[in-house]
Amino acid sequence: MGRQPCCDKVGLKKGPWTTDEDKKLINFILNNGQCCWRAVPKLAGLLRCGKSCRLRWTNYLRPDLKRGLLSECEEKMVIDLHAQLGNRWSKIASHLPGRTDNEIKNHWNTHIKKKLKKMGIDPVTHKPLSTITNDKISSNILEKPENNQPIQQEKNQEMLMPQMDVESSPVDQSTITEIKLEDDDNINNNNNNNTEKSCPNNVESTIVEVNNNGFCTDDVPLIEPHEILVPNSQESTPSTSSSSFSSSSSSNILDDLKFLPSFDEWPMENNMGFDWEINDFSSTLDFLLDDDSDMMNNVTYDESWKFEQLL
DNA sequence: AATCCACCCAACCGCACATGA
DNA sequence: TTCATGTGCGGTTGGGTGGAT
Numbered sequence: 001m002g003r004q005p006c007c008d009k010v011g012l013k014k015g016p017w018t019t020d021e022d023k024k025l026i027n028f029i030l031n032n033g034q035c036c037w038r039a040v041p042k043l044a045g046l047l048r049c050g051k052s053c054r055l056r057w058t059n060y061l062r063p064d065l066k067r068g069l070l071s072e073c074e075e076k077m078v079i080d081l082h083a084q085l086g087n088r089w090s091k092i093a094s095h096l097p098g099r100t101d102n103e104i105k106n107h108w109n110t111h112i113k114k115k116l117k118k119m120g121i122d123p124v125t126h127k128p129l130s131t132i133t134n135d136k137i138s139s140n141i142l143e144k145p146e147n148n149q150p151i152q153q154e155k156n157q158e159m160l161m162p163q164m165d166v167e168s169s170p171v172d173q174s175t176i177t178e179i180k181l182e183d184d185d186n187i188n189n190n191n192n193n194n195t196e197k198s199c200p201n202n203v204e205s206t207i208v209e210v211n212n213n214g215f216c217t218d219d220v221p222l223i224e225p226h227e228i229l230v231p232n233s234q235e236s237t238p239s240t241s242s243s244s245f246s247s248s249s250s251s252n253i254l255d256d257l258k259f260l261p262s263f264d265e266w267p268m269e270n271n272m273g274f275d276w277e278i279n280d281f282s283s284t285l286d287f288l289l290d291d292d293s294d295m296m297n298n299v300t301y302d303e304s305w306k307f308e309q310l311l
Numbered sequence: 312a313a314t315c316c317a318c319c320c321a322a323c324c325g326c327a328c329a330t331g332a
Numbered sequence: 333t334t335c336a337t338g339t340g341c342g343g344t345t346g347g348g349t350g351g352a353t
Binding site for chain 3: 015016036037038050051054087088089090101102105109
């Protein structure tokens with residue numbers, strides 16, 4: 001007997017979510033919490049399978065998500081953690097508050113992989129792509145550098161892999177990080193306390209080196225949280241707020257969500273996720289559920305919170 | 312202006328695992 | 333212990349977008 005599919009695919013909608021669907025899902029979860037995803041679409045009035053609802057919520061709608069490009073600090077942590085954990089994206093994501101496994105996985109595949117390859121590092125093993133000897137460096141495997149790249153590659157590898165014996169490191173040896181996995185509490189504490197404002201010391205020091213050694217920092221402009229200017233509600237209007245992260249043409253719900261409470265005001269997490277109260281989202285829901293509502297009247301919070309870094 | 316192409320990322324798919332009857 | 337069910341996870345896809353020609 002085969003396994004029952006997660007949903008009856010006949011008649012169910014697929015593809016990008018619409019604003020209306022987002023509203024329904026948000027409204028339902030805020031009223032009922034996260035439980036029994038299979039029942040969610042039916043109860044919420046959505047023609048989606050439960051799995052799709054769960055993914056939409058966890059990867060996009062969840063209010064505690066941090067949007068936008070990963071900072072250099074976060075990127076470095078991803079590399080470090082990947083060196084130890086491999087493609088266990090959810091584990092990696094658990095060390096980066098506000099980031100989803102999907103987001104990190106995508107960022108890895110689209111940005112970090114390329115950077116590592118460009119630096120002559122195998123993104124899978126975190127080791128040099130080619131055997132480097134003292135008198136000859138095989139340049140066939142690597143992308144042709146702009147200038148003196150082989151030397152630069154060696155420098156980069158040294159910077160990223162200070163503990164590494166380039167010629168003889170065993171594959172299973174952690175090559176980059178000094179973070180010890182068994183010290184998860186430290187990692188979490190570092191993340192919770194520092195990711196927003198600064199990097200953990202060991203990461204930060206490495207990043208300084210990386211910055212000075214061509215780690216493609218130009219590709220990803222870094223905006224620290226403290227540099228984010230939160231527009232005054234009197235100055236910020238929906239028409240002037242860009243939503244660079246909202247690549248889906250149908251998904252502009254995050255523009256609306258920026259009127260949610262600030263992160264500091266969020267309720268404590270419990271075993272069911274964040275312990276949201278409907279009142280926490282009242283102003284947002286007013287807006288989401290009433291197309292005629294005046295956005296400006298709902299601007300209650302003008303302090304920084306996650307989505308505003310994208311303004 | 313039109314077309315092509317590469318890139319990005321939200322979403323999907325299928326398998327693995329956890330749980331409870 | 334077995335089986336059904338729900339959920340989590342990682343790999344992959346494909347549509348949208350922007351730059352190049």
